[in-house]
Amino acid sequence: MSTVKKTSGAGKKPAKAASKVKSAAPAVTETQATAQGEGVRRRDFIHIATVSFAGVGAAAVAMPLVSQMSASADVLAQASVEFDIAAIEPGQAIKTSWRKQPVFIRNLTPAEIEAANKVDVGSLRDPQTLADRTKPGKENWLITLGVCTHLGCVPLGAASGEVKGEYGGYFCPCHGSHYDTAARIRKGPAPLNLNVPEYAFLSDTVVKIG
Amino acid sequence: MSFPWAQEYKPQGTVAKWVDERLPLPRLVYNAVGAGYPVPRNLNYFWNFGVLAGVALVIQIVTGIVLAMHYYASVDGAFNSVEHIMRDVNAGWFLRYAHMNGASFFFIVVYIHIFRGLFYGSYKAPREMIWLLGVTIFLLMMATAFMGYVLPWGQMSFWGAQVITGFFSAIPLVGEPLRQLLLGGFAPDQAALNRFFSLHYLMPFVIAGVIILHVWALHIPGSSNPTGVSVKGEQDTVPFHPYYTAKDGFGLGIFLIFFVAVTFFAPNMLGHPDNYIPANPLSTPAHIVPEWYFLPFYAILKAFTVDFGIPFTGIIIIPAKLMGVLAMFGSILLLFFLPWLDTSPVRSGHYRPLFRKFFWYGLIPSLVVLTYCGGKPPYTQWVVLSQIAAAYYFAHFLIILPIVSRIERPLALPNSITEAVTGKPLPAAA
Amino acid sequence: MVRLVAFLVGLFFSGMLLLGLGDTIVSAIKEPALPTVEAGFHEETLPVTFAHDGPLGKFDRGQLQRGLKVYSEVCSACHSLKLVAFRDFAALGYSEDQVKALAKGWKTEVPSINPETGEPATRPGIPADKIPSPFANETAARAANNNALPPDLSLITKAREGGPAYVYSLLLGYRDQAGYKNEEGKELLKEFPDAATPPGLHFNPWFANLNIAMAPPLAADDQVTYDDGTKATKQQMAKDVAAFLTWTAEPKMENRKSAGWAALGFLLIFTLLAFMSYRTIWADKKH
Numbered sequence: 001m002s003t004v005k006k007t008s009g010a011g012k013k014p015a016k017a018a019s020k021v022k023s024a025a026p027a028v029t030e031t032q033a034t035a036q037g038e039g040v041r042r043r044d045f046i047h048i049a050t051v052s053f054a055g056v057g058a059a060a061v062a063m064p065l066v067s068q069m070s071a072s073a074d075v076l077a078q079a080s081v082e083f084d085i086a087a088i089e090p091g092q093a094i095k096t097s098w099r100k101q102p103v104f105i106r107n108l109t110p111a112e113i114e115a116a117n118k119v120d121v122g123s124l125r126d127p128q129t130l131a132d133r134t135k136p137g138k139e140n141w142l143i144t145l146g147v148c149t150h151l152g153c154v155p156l157g158a159a160s161g162e163v164k165g166e167y168g169g170y171f172c173p174c175h176g177s178h179y180d181t182a183a184r185i186r187k188g189p190a191p192l193n194l195n196v197p198e199y200a201f202l203s204d205t206v207v208k209i210g
Numbered sequence: 211m212s213f214p215w216a217q218e219y220k221p222q223g224t225v226a227k228w229v230d231e232r233l234p235l236p237r238l239v240y241n242a243v244g245a246g247y248p249v250p251r252n253l254n255y256f257w258n259f260g261v262l263a264g265v266a267l268v269i270q271i272v273t274g275i276v277l278a279m280h281y282y283a284s285v286d287g288a289f290n291s292v293e294h295i296m297r298d299v300n301a302g303w304f305l306r307y308a309h310m311n312g313a314s315f316f317f318i319v320v321y322i323h324i325f326r327g328l329f330y331g332s333y334k335a336p337r338e339m340i341w342l343l344g345v346t347i348f349l350l351m352m353a354t355a356f357m358g359y360v361l362p363w364g365q366m367s368f369w370g371a372q373v374i375t376g377f378f379s380a381i382p383l384v385g386e387p388l389r390q391l392l393l394g395g396f397a398p399d400q401a402a403l404n405r406f407f408s409l410h411y412l413m414p415f416v417i418a419g420v421i422i423l424h425v426w427a428l429h430i431p432g433s434s435n436p437t438g439v440s441v442k443g444e445q446d447t448v449p450f451h452p453y454y455t456a457k458d459g460f461g462l463g464i465f466l467i468f469f470v471a472v473t474f475f476a477p478n479m480l481g482h483p484d485n486y487i488p489a490n491p492l493s494t495p496a497h498i499v500p501e502w503y504f505l506p507f508y509a510i511l512k513a514f515t516v517d518f519g520i521p522f523t524g525i526i527i528i529p530a531k532l533m534g535v536l537a538m539f540g541s542i543l544l545l546f547f548l549p550w551l552d553t554s555p556v557r558s559g560h561y562r563p564l565f566r567k568f569f570w571y572g573l574i575p576s577l578v579v580l581t582y583c584g585g586k587p588p589y590t591q592w593v594v595l596s597q598i599a600a601a602y603y604f605a606h607f608l609i610i611l612p613i614v615s616r617i618e619r620p621l622a623l624p625n626s627i628t629e630a631v632t633g634k635p636l637p638a639a640a
Numbered sequence: 641m642v643r644l645v646a647f648l649v650g651l652f653f654s655g656m657l658l659l660g661l662g663d664t665i666v667s668a669i670k671e672p673a674l675p676t677v678e679a680g681f682h683e684e685t686l687p688v689t690f691a692h693d694g695p696l697g698k699f700d701r702g703q704l705q706r707g708l709k710v711y712s713e714v715c716s717a718c719h720s721l722k723l724v725a726f727r728d729f730a731a732l733g734y735s736e737d738q739v740k741a742l743a744k745g746w747k748t749e750v751p752s753i754n755p756e757t758g759e760p761a762t763r764p765g766i767p768a769d770k771i772p773s774p775f776a777n778e779t780a781a782r783a784a785n786n787n788a789l790p791p792d793l794s795l796i797t798k799a800r801e802g803g804p805a806y807v808y809s810l811l812l813g814y815r816d817q818a819g820y821k822n823e824e825g826k827e828l829l830k831e832f833p834d835a836a837t838p839p840g841l842h843f844n845p846w847f848a849n850l851n852i853a854m855a856p857p858l859a860a861d862d863q864v865t866y867d868d869g870t871k872a873t874k875q876q877m878a879k880d881v882a883a884f885l886t887w888t889a890e891p892k893m894e895n896r897k898s899a900g901w902a903a904l905g906f907l908l909i910f911t912l913l914a915f916m917s918y919r920t921i922w923a924d925k926k927h
Contacts, residue, residue, distance in 0.1 A: 046913065046916050046917050046920055047452075047917050047920075047921075049913050050459065050910070050913040050914050050916075050917040053906075053909065053910045053913055054459070054910065054914075056906075057906060057907075057910060060906070063301075064300070064301030064304055064305065065272065065276055065305075067300045067301055068276050068279070068280070068299055068300050068301050068302060068305060069276075069279065070300055072280075072294070072298040072299045072300060072302070073297070073298040073299075073300075073727070074294070074298040074725065074768070075298075077725065077727045077767060077768040078768050084755075251925060290723070293723050293794075293795070296892070297723065297728070297891055297892070303892040303895070303896060304896070304899065307896070448925060452921045453921060453922060453925070456914070456917050456918040456920075456921045456922070457918050457922070459914040459917065459918065460911065460914040460915045460917075460918045462914070463907060463910050463911030463914045463915070464911060466907050466911075467904065467907050467908070467911060470900060470903045470904055470907060471900075471904065473900075474896055474897065474899060474900025474901075474903060474904075475695045475897065475900055477896070478798060483798060483799050483800055483801055484799065486795040486798040486799035486889070487791075487795075487799045496848065513657055513660065514656060514657065514660060515660040515663060515664060516656065516659050516660045516663050518656060530660075533656060537653050540649070540653065544646070544649075547642055547646060550642045550643070551642065551643060551646055553643075589673065590664060590665075590668040590673065593664050594661060594664055594665065594668075597657045597658070597660050597661040597664060598657075598661060600653075600657050601653075601654040601657035601658050601661070602654075604649075604650050604653040604654045604657070605650055605654045607646075607650070608646040608647060608649055608650025608651075608653075608654075609646075609647055609650040609651065609654070612643045612646065612647065631926050632926055
């Protein structure tokens with residue numbers, strides 16, 4: 001059988017295809033071999049170009065398949081919200097929500113401010129002063145995310161009657177992180193202070209978060 | 211494998227050898243769609259459509275999985291979640307339009323694949339099992355497509371679900387309870403939507419499983435070819451890779467050009483405007499039609515207008531509605547018997563002068579007419595046309611084909627594939 | 641056996657169909673279908689072209705802004721636009737502040753609750769809100785509109801045969817029924833004396849059943865004062881709002897078309913390469 005084949009396709013068969021069909025062309029002269037070699041190179045280029053083009057196409061299609069998972073336009077549109085804080089008395093805090101995450105808005109008492117300012121910043125795990133974490137002239141308004149920087153639980157201490165931890169701020173019950181009155185990490189596994197979101201006072205009583 | 215001259219997989223390098231001894235998956239692929247599968251050298255472009263159908267299924271599964279990340283199957287939320295995908299999800303409009311039109315292109319490709327099989331006699335011995343599995347895949351596809359069309363919960367979704375489940379109520383005695391079982395209620399509602407979503411997600415994977423069997427069954431006798439003459443020796447075949455991978459790559463490019471043109475420039479061309487109206491159980495659209503790929507079957511359903519009974523007694527044995535439903539399912543199920551209805555030993559329509567006439571001037575026109583009439587309102591002219599076409603459709607498979615294969619005198623077949631290709635008779639066996 | 645059963649089944653089905661065929665023809669002759677008023681007098685959409693037509697078409701931002709003005713001053717009294725958010729108006733060429741002002745100044749406020757009492761209340765819109773609907777629910781909408789339900793317009797150009805041309809034709813399609821003739825010169829009330837428009841409905845041959853509950857919304861020229869100085873003829877307003885409603889139904893149309901051209905260009909090159917690759921591989925094989 002293979003004899004038949006060889007005679008039918010000998011001569012112009014390119015070396016590459018010949019090897020694929022498992023029958024080397026019969027003895028070829030040197031010049032033929034060189035000519036074949038160049039043909040093979042040019043042909044290889046076409047195949048490589050085709051396959052690489054297909055690869056680029058597949059990668060381009062993969063982009064929307066992945067990007068569809070990121071936040072959609074309606075989720076991003078809720079990136080900023082406004083709150084009325086007029087009703088929060090000193091010593092009180094409210095828990096509200098921004099981007100589906102809890103936000104603590106706390107009106108600090110003068111005693112709490114003093115306690116926060118007395119701490120030696122250099123001794124802190126995440127050194128920040130209360131002033132770093134509030135707006136000038138509004139040091140009593142401490143606005144932080146209610147998300148423990150350890151593993152994301154919601155710390156206690158915002159609602160009245162909740163445990164405020166050993167430093168009078170917030171206490172995360174999941175793994176025992178204690179935050180002080182400036183919501184700085186003082187004890188426990190959390191690596192960082194409670195995150196302060198971007199916010200601005202639109203007036204004395206309205207704050208815009210995000 | 212099928213042919214003794216098939217190339218054997220030779221793992222290159224120690225890792226490949228190690229894998230091959232433990233889980234010879236690369237060997238399986240090599241023998242299935244690689245150089246280890248010898249394929250007739252004379253396949254024409256109609257043989258591209260099997261691979262294209264596989265590509266279409268992959269497109270549907272991939273886009274479907276990501277759409278399911280945003281879709282919610284609730285009667286209050288489904289319509290809005292689809293619009294949420296279209297408006298707010300990143301590239302959501304692309305994914306949704308690709309899935310929507312991907313279904314149509316899947317059917318286009320599969321229909322061409324089926325017609326190729328019908329014309330070239332690919333269903334004949336020894337390939338009956340491939341054909342049976344193929345018809346099974348077709349049925350599963352229809353069920354999947356129907357349930358998918360319900361999911362956006364537009365007017366056509368809702369009324370399509372109502373009408374299609376209504377078929378089952380035509381069955382005597384158990385019909386109405388069966389319909390309620392399917393819907394989980396008296397009309398399509400939350401229960402139906404949820405189960406359709408669940409099954410719509412499941413069935414493509416069932417289809418993928420049956421496709422594996424389909425391809426497995428294909429590799430026992432090997433691919434058929436346009437002459438219908440069996441492979442006689444190594445000179446008749448080429449290895450699948452690189453010969454047909456290259457050809458399929460080119461075919462894929464052409465297919466994608468059509469797919470992209472419709473998806474990006476006329477995405478709603480094959481759809482129906484009413485499905486952009488949220489489902490309203492209190493108001494039926496003026497004119498309900500299924501998706502285009504169901505139209506021939508819908509036309510058959512509507513073509514049965516008289517009851518079957520004993521004349522002059524008023525006794526009805528099979529009412530027209532039930533008969534329409536039976537005929538509609540029958541029109542697909544009869545394909546299962548095709549290998550035993552067409553008994554001609556010649557496979558390819560090229561060498562069957564009479565068969566070819568009935569195929570081109572009977573079957574194809576009747577299906578075109580049925581597709582066209584299926585989308586038309588029930589006016590006399592369309593009913594008449596679809597009754598003629600449907601009568602021909604049944605007669606073609608159940609009456610004409612068995613007779614034709616008995617009386618026909620086929621043309622002389624080439625001695626071998628190579629001879630048909632080169633025009634030269636084979637040299638005397640070496 | 642298979643063939644015998646198949647023969648009988650085939651005979652039965654084909655026979656029943658041919659019986660049905662006879663029945664259809666006989667009944668068509670005995671009781672011919674009566675002509676319907678819709679068949680004779682429902683009109684095809686008027687010829688109209690838009691900047692966004694065709695595979696290269698882009699929205700005309702100025703036209704969309706004018707269309708929004710027509711929607712907000714005319715249509716929005718009855719028709720909701722539930723799927724569109726104020727933030728989406730940025731795509732019409734409005735700045736962030738303009739969008740905020742549009743949301744805040746919208747004539748319907750957004751349903752809300754009083755944060756202290758929990759009572760239902762309303763508040764001014766913000767960009768993230770969907771456009772508030774003129775009626776609280778379907779019952780309220782029907783009650784205010786003589787039991788007709790004004791459809792939501794977000795998807796109207798995709799939900800009607802003819803799309804924007806249908807909206808355009810419908811808005812300009814109100815006619816006086818008395819003496820109305822179609823192109824063939826047939827007078828409607830002479831052909832179908834029973835088809836007179838019932839009270840409370842309005843004759844419009846571009847509406848599916850010719851009688852629409854909506855009163856002519858564009859009553860006169862200059863009903864809306866355009867900010868860009870365009871003369872607000874009825875045709876202009878109808879065209880602008882039809883373009884605007886195309887955008888509400890298909891806000892990603894421009895992305896779709898440009899992505900389509902990129903994909904097509906890529907595929908043409910790929911297909912050419914694949915073809916060359918295919919021909920090269922098969923060069924030595926006659927087939």
